[in-house]
């Protein structure tokens with residue numbers, strides 16, 4: 001597995017080793033020993049999957065109760081994946097990183113607890129699979145507005161953005177709750 005830094009300290013891109021042959025290919029999508037040795041000592045307790053059609057934007061989400069680390073991968077399609085540093089103590093507080101994750105590049109992103117996460121679907125549809133380091137907390141989930149002017153995230157140009165009702169009501173970054 002190759003591990004590369006992103007523009008945010010602690011947020012890492014993982015590229016698994018692909019074994020190709022005449023039948024197709026094989027790769028280990030997760031190996032706990034390798035993850036602990038090369039990435040982080042966190043363990044995962046929940047797996048999530050979502051399917052979204054083109055122009056769906058899910059995010060920017062985080063849990064203020066039971067903060068979740070996330071290992072995000074794409075099983076089908078392509079997403080523009082965004083992570084925002086919400087740790088007040090971080091030198092990069094309020095900064096973001098964007099990376100293209102796809103079934104084609106097989107890249108995964110490790111998002112430690114302390115960050116908001118979201119993505120825009122670039123393909124006809126995308127199946128996103130992610131492991132989390134803590135359980136879902138409906139009472140603890142929070143949303144920050146995807147196009148907050150203070151964050152100024154450079155989303156790809158698109159004629160349409162499809163948001164959940166929850167995300168349509170997301171808070172501005174300035175009014176959000178942060179991690180210490």
Ligand SMILES: Cc1cn([C@H]2C[C@H](O)[C@@H](COP(=O)(O)OP(=O)(O)O[C@H]3O[C@H](C)C(=O)[C@H](O)[C@H]3O)O2)c(=O)[nH]c1=O
Nearest residue numbers: 048050058059061062070117118119135136141164166
């Ligand atoms: C996240 C979650 C949701 N749900 C239920 C709650 C709702 O009835 C339904 C859809 O939830 P929601 O609209 O919050 O799903 P997303 O908009 O994909 O939320 C996710 O999107 C961004 C990109 C993330 O990084 C978060 O992991 C997560 O917030 O699934 C559960 O039962 N368990 C869960 O862990």
